[in-house]
């Protein structure tokens with residue numbers, strides 16, 4: 726697998742920002758990631774939380790990133806909690822959000838190529854800062870392939886609008 730980490734970083738799509746948030750368990754990794762994004766001269770919106778000491782509720786911080794992304798089309802998001810699981814579950818409830826939990830570079834690459842993941846989620850208790858930063862570089866630098874993958878994303882949005890079919894047999 727070739728790593729795109731040496732290539733210059735493209736900004737988020739036109740008019741967009743990268744909105745970032747975490748809970749207390751993700752605070753350390755979020756700090757490193759925000760520093761990286763600033764180094765890369767990407768427009769960052771840091772929505773908290775403010776420290777690792779005070780326990781906070783991850784859904785509230787996740788929702789702030791979702792709201793920021795939906796308010797500014799072309800934006801992307803990064804969410805970090807302890808495992809990344811709570812933030813993933815939270816973010817994927819909202820139409821237009823495609824959140825991918827990534828703890829390796831292959832997932833970071835493929836979630837862009839095939840899933841056009843516009844929100845990266847990581848677990849601050851699962852990976853260290855160096856791997857986290859490489860995951861962010863890969864996720865930022867990898868384009869969506871479109872084509873049949875776009876058809877599948879369209880299907881996801883369409884199916885999410887449908888009512889559950891009561892009594893349907895598997």
Ligand code: RB5
Pocket residue numbers: 748750751783806807808809810811812
């Ligand atoms: C907080 O202790 C932890 O539950 C949270 O960061 C996250 O891992 C939830 O999914």
